[in-house]
Amino acid sequence: MLDIAEELHHWCRQGRPFAVATVSAVGGSAPRTPGAALAVDAEGAALGSISGGCVEGAVFELCTQVLDSGEPVVERFGYSDSTFEVALTCGGSIEVLVERIDPAARPEIAAFLAAAARREAVALIRPVEGPAADRGRALVLRPGHDDLGSLGSASLDQDAGRQARHLLTAGTTGSLTATASAGEVRLLVESSVPRPRMLLFGAVDVAAALAEMGSFLGYRVTVCDARPVFATAARFPKADEVVVDWPHRYLAGTGVDERTVVCVLTHDPKFDVPLLEQALRLPVAYVGAMGSRRTHHDRLERLRAVGLDEGQLARLHSPIGLDLGARSPQETALSIAAEIVGGRHGGSGMPLTRTSGAIHPDALSREPLVVPAMT
Numbered sequence: 001m002l003d004i005a006e007e008l009h010h011w012c013r014q015g016r017p018f019a020v021a022t023v024s025a026v027g028g029s030a031p032r033t034p035g036a037a038l039a040v041d042a043e044g045a046a047l048g049s050i051s052g053g054c055v056e057g058a059v060f061e062l063c064t065q066v067l068d069s070g071e072p073v074v075e076r077f078g079y080s081d082s083t084f085e086v087a088l089t090c091g092g093s094i095e096v097l098v099e100r101i102d103p104a105a106r107p108e109i110a111a112f113l114a115a116a117a118r119r120e121a122v123a124l125i126r127p128v129e130g131p132a133a134d135r136g137r138a139l140v141l142r143p144g145h146d147d148l149g150s151l152g153s154a155s156l157d158q159d160a161g162r163q164a165r166h167l168l169t170a171g172t173t174g175s176l177t178a179t180a181s182a183g184e185v186r187l188l189v190e191s192s193v194p195r196p197r198m199l200l201f202g203a204v205d206v207a208a209a210l211a212e213m214g215s216f217l218g219y220r221v222t223v224c225d226a227r228p229v230f231a232t233a234a235r236f237p238k239a240d241e242v243v244v245d246w247p248h249r250y251l252a253g254t255g256v257d258e259r260t261v262v263c264v265l266t267h268d269p270k271f272d273v274p275l276l277e278q279a280l281r282l283p284v285a286y287v288g289a290m291g292s293r294r295t296h297h298d299r300l301e302r303l304r305a306v307g308l309d310e311g312q313l314a315r316l317h318s319p320i321g322l323d324l325g326a327r328s329p330q331e332t333a334l335s336i337a338a339e340i341v342g343g344r345h346g347g348s349g350m351p352l353t354r355t356s357g358a359i360h361p362d363a364l365s366r367e368p369l370v371v372p373a374m375t
Helices: 002-013 056-069 107-117 158-170 205-216 247-253 269-279 293-305 329-345 361-365
Strands: 018-027 037-041 046-048 073-077 093-101 122-129 139-141 174-180 185-192 197-201 220-225 241-244 261-264 286-289
Touching: 002 018, 002 037, 002 046, 002 107, 002 185, 018 056, 018 185, 037 056, 056 073, 056 093, 093 122, 107 122, 107 139, 107 185, 122 158, 139 158, 158 174, 158 185, 197 205, 197 247, 205 220, 205 261, 205 329, 220 247, 247 269, 261 269, 269 286, 269 293, 286 329
Parallel strands: 197 220, 197 261, 220 241, 261 286
Antiparallel strands: 018 037, 018 093, 037 046, 073 093, 122 139, 122 185, 174 185
């Protein structure tokens, strides 16, 4: 539900009942990942998507039925080559958990959505398969909570609790199995974490375009430049913050993690070298620097001179971005964002028409779901 958490939080504040269908498991080349959601209220308003269109109509009908009955439903959709069947055309399969949410009666759901809308670290745990008595229950997990409690008959044992906390720490949505008095129960864990950071050094036109793209991709964007005349909020309306400081000094004092993206857009040695010397020593996801190939080679020599080794230099993406033939600041920002996304998911950057095999490489490791025959 994370992709529509802000809107659902608004519905909860209005006290508006709704049904939400959440992808709880996928198999093969499915169009969406676990956690994708479609919500429908009593007036028929819909939010979100679970399949990109393949089975949206059928899931909408399931939501309206669950709104009326109040009984949770688990449905599976797989591939069919028939024009008249409700199925996925991509060859994959998805499992969908559909529940009615009455905000006043489900305060744990409302609390989760409020925290997720604020991009706080929080996870929601719901039963998908197991004893019928456990359906319609949920548990909210926050960092530092050791006693996870229970979901009806399902108690989160030490191993299940460890797995749930691991999913929350990683910001990952997935499934785990816990013990119950009537047998095992499979749980869906949806994890929200604060937005990853995108640090843009250099208050230039490419930074303005990249700030907008980074915000669109879900990053918390900071623009930093030592020149106050250029580093202004008016020039970077899509940035979450604009900082006037020497780039290397700001980087030394700000928080980063393994998801952080660092883009050096100044191509000025007095800014670049001390900044990259620090950035390439940090455990961040991506470090890129703008400049020509000549600038890049000169920069490498300067970085070697200040003590960086070849392993650290190999982490530098320079010249920054993919070869798209970009000319404008917006096109250049697109090439940089494409390189960042490709690195995050292990993409090759090649046109799909020149590749073979699975479009989504992680689909190869997914177990196929057992999907009932369509009738």
